[in-house]
């Protein structure tokens with residue numbers, strides 16, 4: 695079973711690259727950030743206080759979540775657009791510090807991969823915690839200004855303001871005690887600041903193939 699873990703900070707190009715890579719490798723793609731966003735969306739809809747840890751964890755454990763490449767539904771509600779909105783984007787890193795939520799979503803992510811026979815999985819803790827034995831672990835990064843400009847190109851806004859928000863989110867994602875964003879010693883770091891998407895995808899595809907050959911040879 696092939697599992698490619700793609701971790702890295704916001705705006706590093708994870709979604710674009712992971713989707714294109716999945717297509718090339720004929721694997722499914724899972725955006726785990728969308729799962730944290732969907733739980734946040736449901737919590738905001740219920741007017742829950744974000745510090746209400748068990749109430750939010752209950753959503754993560756009880757909800758029915760359908761996720762595919764282009765959409766996400768939570769308890770029958772199409773949350774695809776709303777999870778990209780400012781309200782959810784501002785609140786999600788607080789929900790992502792909730793260990794009970796993380797445990798629930800980790801279980802769902804492992805189940806999804808086993809049901810789909812592998813996949814390209816993007817997030818923050820995929821190579822470090824969710825799939826420590828992934829076929830290949832990639833840590834994608836890009837300079838803070840490049841990342842902010844990409845977000846502005848996607849969703850508009852002021853570059854300086856977006857850069858400040860990204861920095862705050864990075865700080866929260868990297869400093870939380872439960873499964874923080876980190877580079878593992880066995881991951882390959884790819885800086886996407888100045889490399890076109892298709893070159894990054896080709897490069898990672900070659901690494902996956904090489905890794906499979908190494909694993910096959912050692913079996």
Ligand code: DC
Pocket residue numbers: 704726727728730731786787790816817818819820863867
């Ligand atoms: O990748 P994204 O911006 O959609 O992620 C949304 C938030 O969820 C972000 O604050 C990081 C967090 N996240 C996480 O903690 N662990 C993951 N595996 C994926 C996302």
